[in-house]
Amino acid sequence: MPGASRRKRRVRASLVLVTGLALILTALPVSALAGTALPRGFVYLRDADPTIVQDIRYAGSHNFVGRPVKGYLAAECILSDRAATALKAVQNTLAEKKLSLIVWDCYRPRRAVDDFLQWSKDPAHAEMKAEFYPRTDKQKLFALGYLATRSAHSRGSTVDLGIVPSPFSLPPRNPVLALKACTLPKGERFEDGTIDLGTGYDCLDGMGNTSNASVGEAALRNRQLLKSTMAKAGFRPYAREWWHFELVNEPFSQGFDFEVSPSSNGRPAR
Known part of the structure; x- marks a missing residue:
């Protein structure tokens, strides 16, 4: 018929x-499948390596601003495909020592950088000073090099990270606890679960300088472990912040401003 x-x-x-x-x-x-909303060449880190712990601070309120930062709609680490692959190599090296990376910030939208700038000019909001910059004038954070008007994070190949034992679970955060200076010794400052790295993350203070000897020998050894392991994978450190690393051979020279949004596959980050 x-x-x-x-x-x-x-x-x-x-x-x-x-x-x-x-x-x-x-x-x-992977870059085309992992997150369909991402620009070409970007991936969600957990699609490259789900074993890397994520505690994306600017998506919440436990950061130096004290609130979610503009452009962060999800607690997700987004990176260039090349940077994510390099971090996977770092993670494999640390796993042999029963350690793991923990990432606190990855790709950062330009609007977030602008948000930091406007916040730094507003003396009325210093709610998190006691923890994150107890000895630093917030209006000098850009001049001192802790923040930048054009952040390398916006190019997608820069990360803020530390080292935690493996296996690892994020310690519970009690929002009613009093703030504790990031410069206090391990066990007295906020417990983020890392091995002793001398200060807390985003400690906008001279003690955050990578080679600052005042943090003690154990913390300096741990910082050197982080620095050397990241260097072998192609990252360069930043002298003022032990947690900040930039991929030397980064694929993008310009910054981006797309939002940090949830992955389309819907799996929660660790």
């Missing part, structure tokens, strides 16, 4: 289309 023949042809055409689409999707790189 002519009608039946046409239906069979349509069915065959549909099967060919579906099969072809499946082959195309299979051939696509």
